[in-house]
Amino acid sequence: MTDLTELSVAAIRDGVVKGDFKAVEVAEAFNANVAGAKALNAFIVDTPELAIESAKAVDADKASGKALGKMAGVPIGMKDLFCTDGVQTTAASHILEGFKPTYESTVSSNLWKAGAGMLGKLNLDQFAMGSSNETSYFGNVISPWRRGGSDNAPLAPGGSSGGSSAAVSARLCPAATGTDTGGSIRQPAAFTGITGIKPTYGRCSRWGIVAFASSLDQAGPMARNVRDCAIMLEAMAGYDPKDATSLDLPVPEWEAGLSSDLRGKKIGIPKEYRMDGTDADILSSWDNGITWLKDAGAEIVDISLPHTKYALPAYYIIAPAEASSNLARYDGVRYGLRELPDGVGLQDMYAATRAAGFGPEVRRRIMIGTYVLSAGFYDAYYTQAQKVRTLIARDFDQAFGQCDLILAPTTPTAAFALGENTEDPLAMYLNDVFAVPASLAGLPAMSVPAGLNKDGLPLGLQIIGNALDEQGVLNAGLAIEERAGFVARPEKWW
């Protein structure tokens, strides 16, 4: 019999709908893979019983002839940033350890309604702040990938959605949710040879997602191919009156609209992304991408995004500023950790709780954010960064006058070893240099696997689209996927 954990989201759904196998069998198979992969530390909490329960409901619907949802019988991993009713939700922090929401996030709720089930809550960088999954209170996620030869150094799965990327690439789940504030879906997808899309800001409701930087945070799917991302994004997206920034638009049928015929499409190649010091393998995979898209019928045009080099510094003002405000809610009063040294009053309880509950990177970002918003510095830092953000969005706007989509690398390097970038925060931040501009402009952007570097590690290509053009992004992703022929996978050592 087929190993059900090798199947894509589409194949699982279609098999369950046709009756080739039962949803419960699929859930059992993935539960076993999750249980057997503790060495990756991809999950903070396993919920095998919930996966079985959802699968039984799908099987019962099938038996009684009811119509099945878009994700019928597909068990998924849920990034532990989404509030799940009755299941611990920590954002990989100590301050939320033990927190069990009494409500369900809109995105996860949409997925359950579409017939998906939950295998567990996936590890991540603490409060989604990080690019290597090394800031989690619950320990590093280990990438299932290793460099070739005798080099067994544990590698970073990327971040912040590092549990998601590791779990999908190791076949612990066919797909997982991610969230992307400045690259947190695309960079881990690139590091682990999987596919992930951040939709246009506002497509997916932020309600019930632990907030990091509200003007940037967007949920999206991570899976093994473009079609699976299209299916899952359809299930996740949709208008939600509970999120004031939710887009009141119908959800397009992205899966039905998939086409890798790019005739008539113009693909922009931004010259500013050809940065000094970018890895030669990354540059050659970018050239391959250009060849593949030409082969799919697209015309290639050179474009300029002149403010690209300012995107990262602007991001590291705006995101911490919003974080310092969003994370003010963790005060030890209403939920989460409380540290109450003997005899102290309310203010000292706040300070002790937050010192004990937040990790070093989270404390650093809260303090940067507090500083750039403080009296006397607000205009010089925060207002200036928001003006630069306007210019970055304007760059894209002007570029989309000349092209339909933009092709760029996802990351400046392949996955690095754990511990390699932890000494210098700036070196870590530079990982997201290609991902952050699209986040600042709220645009849909996707990473698809493009090949392996000389060490045998995956590299990703990024497609950025105009606002609301997820279809264009997915189609170009599909064109690359069909031509890249990426079949590499990590050899099982866990």
Next chain:
Amino acid sequence: MSVDKETVVKIAKLSRIAINDAEAEAMVSELNGILGWVEQLGEVDVTGVAPMASVIANKTRMREDVVTYDLTGGGVTDKVLANAPAREGVFLACPR
């Protein structure tokens, strides 16, 4: 602009994060590294550029002044208090 130890202590206080002397000392160079790097934004000519307020064109919606979903509709005290570190009756408890 750069921060000194005294400023770090002040930022920590504004952030409600307890910090000891050694931590404050260590954060001076960390924060200055990051602040020095973001200062390159000062080179950008932003004459006549408005700060971004909303990344995707979207309308601010009016809604009816009615209770539309469970959590804010009252009568869910137990849910609201379910994760409280300390409570007294139907109240959250904390020190003065």
